[in-house]
Amino acid sequence: MESLNQTLDHLLAQQAGNESYQQLMTEVFADPEVQAFLQAHQSELSAQSIQRGRAKLYEYVHERNLANQGRVSVAPGYVPKLVVSAGQIDVAYVPTDQLKAQRAKAARLARVTPISMPKFIRQASFDAFFREGPNATPSRNQALERALMFVKQYSPNRFVPGLYLSGSFGVGKTYLLGAIANQLADQGVQTTLVHFPSFAVKMKSLIGKNTTDQERDRIKQVPVLMLDDIGADALSAWVRDEVLGVILEYRMQEELPTFFTSNFTMAQLVDHLAIDNQGNQEPLKAMRIMERIRFLSREIVVEGDNLRQKLGNS
Known part of the structure; x- marks a missing residue:
């Protein structure tokens, strides 16, 4: 040769x-x-x-x-x-390595679906959450620790409850949801974040198109669901029972992690949900909703100064 x-x-x-x-x-x-x-x-x-x-x-x-x-x-x-x-x-x-990085970033972004959420959700991270310095508080650190624990323990094969973050405006509740979602995305997990008051308005607009069931069912089935600003507005009986109630019932039965943020504590939210936007009082239906919320999440009251001006978030 x-x-x-x-x-x-x-x-x-x-x-x-x-x-x-x-x-x-x-x-x-x-x-x-x-x-x-x-x-x-x-x-x-x-x-x-x-x-x-x-x-x-x-x-x-x-x-x-x-x-x-x-x-x-x-x-x-x-x-x-x-x-x-x-x-x-x-x-x-x-x-190229650059194209691979771009594809990885696009895939990561695609795993986080924000619906009527602020833009800062995309950049939220645990590292930027106040864990020390003048803006750190014991409850913020507790919320961060629980968030980190959830991300570490999450598995699609066993139920891990989400968090119910309650507290005043601007204490970092929504930001922390974004940080959790982005970290889960790095692990290949899909998360949907929904600003619930805006979602309720959207659902009402779909009634005439007969597509409310499809939209509700799409949301209720996602692997990890985050409902932001629960209780910000008085809900109609239909939104409370046929939208929120159905979503939570499904997720409880399927044991799917669900997160919430609210200006109300759980104890306060039950009273809020008991009265619909027409002034009708239905405490039993509110208690049924709260039973599902308590099953799906664990409450942490987040306290501290309003950081909205510093972070541009809520």
Whole structure:
């Protein structure tokens, strides 16, 4: 069997009459990466397969150089790679590290579905939550510790209760939900965050289109659900019983983690839910809702100064 150098010399000699081509191919065959590829695969490649693969070798060197120079190549975002396929030289295109990172980021973002939520949810993180310094409080640290514990313990195969974060405006309740969702996204878990007062308005608007059941069922089935600002507005009996009640009943039966934020404590929320927006009092229905909330989550009262101006969140 001819040595690799003898094979290359033979191939170049065949094009002796074409100086520009010979010069071009001399440069290609002298390329260190081409040399290393041919050396590594010399047992698989015959002189004929190398001759037939000259165009592929040129393509590889040309496209690699374009990519290295930051110029537009035939496959932006990809880099060429020499391979042997069925005994022939070929070029495969693999994504760059930058493209892989972009895809990973897009996949992570896709795992967090915010519905009528503030933009800062996308950037929320545990590291940015006040755990020390003048804005840290024992209850904020407790909420953070419980959030971290949930993320660590979460498994789709066993029920882990969510959190019910109650407290005044601007203490970081919604921000912490976003941090939990983003951390879960890094672990491949899908989360849906819903500003419940806005969702209630949307559901009412869908009544005439007969699509309320589909929208409600879509929300109730997500792996991890976060309902923000429960109790911000008085609910109609229909929203309370046929929307919120049905969602919570399903999630309790299926043991799906559910989070809540509210300006009301659980004890206060039961009184709020007992009176609908028409002034009708139905304490038993409110107690039924609260039974499900208590099953699905564990309450933490978050206290501290209003951080809305500092974080731009609630």
